[in-house]
Amino acid sequence: MSTPPVATRTDERGIRHYDVALPADLVDMLRRTVAARGDHPAFVTPVGTTTWAEVGAETDGLARRMRAAGVGEGDRVAVLAGNGLPFTVAVLATWAAGGIVVPLNHRLTPADLGALLADSGADLLLVGADLAGAAAEAAATVTDRSIRSTVADAEGNFLAGEAAADLPASTPGAAAPAAIMYTSGTTGRPKGVVISHGNALQNAVTCTTVIGRRPDDVELVMVPQFNITGLCSQTVPVVLLGATAYLLDGFEAGRALDAARDHGCTSTVGAPTMWWRMLERAAERDDEALGGFRLSLFGGAPMPTALLQRMREAMPQATLGNGFGMTETCSMITYVGGEDAVRMPHSVGRPLPLTELRLRRPGTDEDAGPDEIGEIVVRGGQVALGYWTADGIAPLTDEDGWVATGDAAVLEDGFVVLRDRLKDVIKRGGESVFSFEVENVLHQHSGVLDAAVVGVPDEQYGERVVAHVVAKPGHDLTPDEVRAFCREHLAHFKVPAVVEIRDELPRNPGGKVVKAELRDA
Template identity: 40%
Template sequence: MTMHHPHDRATEAPATLTWPGDRLLPDQVRAALCGPGAPFERATEDVLGVPTEVFVRRAPHLPALLAHARDTTPDLPYLVFEGVEPITFGRAYELVAVYARVLAGHGVGKGDRVAVAAPNTLEHVLAYWATVSLGAVLVGLNGWWTGREMDFGLALTEPVLLLGHGEPGLRAEATPWMRASGTAALLLKDLHGEALAVPSGAALPEPGIAEDDPAAIMFTSGTTGLPKGATISHRNFVFFSQHGALGGAATALLDGARYRQVPPDVQRASLVVSPLFHVSGAGITLTSAPASGLKLVFPGAGRWDAERTLRLTHEHGVTQWSGVPTHYWRILAHPDFASFRTGQVTMAGSGGAVFPPELMRHIQETMPGVQLGNGYGMTETLGSGTLLTGLMLERHPGSVGAAVPTVRVQIRAEDGTPLPEGEVGEIHIKGPGVFLGYWRDPEATADVLDGERWYRTGDYGRLDGDLLYLESRIRDLILRGGENIYPIEIEYRLVEHPDIREAAVIGVPDKVLGQEVKAFVVLEEGRTLTADGVRAFARETLAPFKVPAHVEFRDALPYTETGKVLKRVLEEEHAAAG
């Protein structure tokens, strides 16, 4: 990495990361994939008033993807839940059509919001599809939120209907906004019962959905302590499947001989470990699966479990895994690993968490030929940004990858000026996956989207050749077991305690979850408080995964001359203490 004096920038060309497949693929192969008339032909079109590179041949909206699967792979299994007969793509279409009719009977129409507070269930998936097929907007409420957080999400989005399942739904139903608004609540099992009473054979509704109409609102934590509703369009969802398909095809052509491949007569299958209110869960369920005939196996409620993962992989012929490095350590260390069928697994993705070199070696020794994948994206880009797979990952394990097809990545200075390769700055992303904005928050939207629809991520990084490297996260994001946690929200809560004068929160390494939450607390003079007392106070208003697992009391916090807490010092001191 090189650092440059500001006056040097005028003589160095700004760097923009683009998909390297255009340069790496042989001409004939590239033409077959991306040339005129090819499946992944690209062109520049107007997207929300801005010229943007897009795929020419694409579904106009999400319901078209489900209709495509009904027409092309009607008999292939699509949704597999334990204790339930597998649902084929054809049957899913039929059920979604009657679900949509029932939801319309409950007053749901185009543009309305339907909130869901539930774990991943068959009814949840079908309700998601039915909502977007009506042109309505699915509001995904985090099942681990407290009642206070549920109330905020409901008040912001004002749904016309709340769908629940057990405890999360009951918490949402009991919030002040729900009581004051009189909004109807319905259990997903009751919705399913109503749908089964409707004669089948209906087609999906045709509400006149445009590509850039909103399809979902996904919540992302904010630096102000309040979550923001990222509004995801039908275009964003459709793009999720297309860039993945082209990237996968290119990797297979470039590195295929080195890695395991799924035989052409075998259906690919994936475990879905992410909740539907997350990018990964919704993206693969609503786009990748129907676009490619992928079977989805849902583990069911409860914590992630290595033995259950291995058993479902064995029973359903799962060919691809997703998770964090800790998951893979646990899978490989399971005492009965060898008794389960895993030879058909071809891919293992880490979802943004970098594979430690030792883990990569262990996977390659235990499961030779499995292709690893890692990437960088966020809710606001529906996960699109960069991707690192195959040989490129083995050669550059510290990177988070190259730009996915049609996406642009730049590193910019604080004033927004694009920087040359090697300089550290803020990561910006542009492409068809960039969200519409934050729901009912134009100020926050304007803060992260410029006039050319470049999304300002808030993360620091640098470009080196075709690859992006993360340097630090300027929002101090904590990645705990797949959940994104912003310390400021916890800090704001802690200093509300009458005995706490100051608080600083960081993420510290954790073997199981990747990171855990640690709070450094300075008490008011003469006051006493225990670590359990701190946690109990936090737990009153924060979701359980945000409650500090570690609490350290200090006489003072380290500050800069400008009054900012030196969190790096806290991290170093924690590491030194073992």
């Protein structure tokens, strides 16, 4: 089974939710964990280990200082910091104070950060000690109001030594907004997706009960915590379980392996390139650090079959799993794990128990037929409240709760097989070429580390297929070699007309390939 049976119920709109006992909201979640798991290690960093009782005390202390600083119910608090305890406590304290957290991508330019500060309406900005300069520049670009920016002290505390006030008399509730998570903006201006406390709790059930995380797990968080995966599919589930997390500030394969070995990490999530780099580094230094993982999850890009086999050989005891989702669905929509993940490496899995999924003919409300490619539309208790605007929260679903993902896919025995982002489908001489399919083939080449495929204008065919490829270290790839490999695995009209060998692919600060830049090139 890809997803274990978990009971669900439907609300008055017919939308599914997990039918399990849950905390009232994310504030209640932390308080329950502190009461039940107070002495258990909560978060580990190079600085040391913090117990759940200590996390609870630090969270309440900062929340009281935030209340005295003027943070009230529904106020936005922006957080600009790398992975670590200061970031984590800032998020938890914002919720305890009744506010809405705005996690900011610290890889953005000050101008881009300023645009998100202006859009969110945040009046308080909590800043990691190493990001003070960028924060000051960003805050200075906001002209319609004054933003208070406070930098963490040497111990990582925010608003240290300032006055404290009472916490709210009640916690926010499941329906209240918890976070504004900004999309990566690959197709334009980033959108602020409003995640509710209930959305985050529903997704946390997926990440624990469905996928199989346990209270005795040690989660290696090596993706950014400002990202929907790092925050909602790793940090929040760890708090719900009262488990332990090692917070890695900045991915580097050797450091990730050291953390896994030295701290007994048992579960993690990584992009395919992260897994490849860890496997390569482990082989270089004859390191068995990966042997302790029992849940090794991936997503965000096609998983080459050869890489999946290497993972299985390096971690024979681990459950391998692939998840698919988006910010607008508070992370996960589908999941495939265990033998199914190995048997169906080209699939992102079956819909989760709380996910209703349709494939719709683009531009219509008609369901796609059997074996027909359609746009994924979904609904469920994890779908976000809407998009943040100056006039309030704008719906992102239709009146029945369905959200269009913009992803084209087919179903194979109930498993979702992605074909492409609809905007990336290449129209060549009346044929549709799905860049995702070509990229999947390119990733199977033993010398390819990374690949992206785009369509560019062509007088004869309308568009032609162009592949941009990054070679693995030590491999001397040629365009002819890559095209010959593609001819073995693809129909002739899908074979790239041009192959560009590059040192790296252009990525935005969120890590996604900027295909517009490749098209321009």
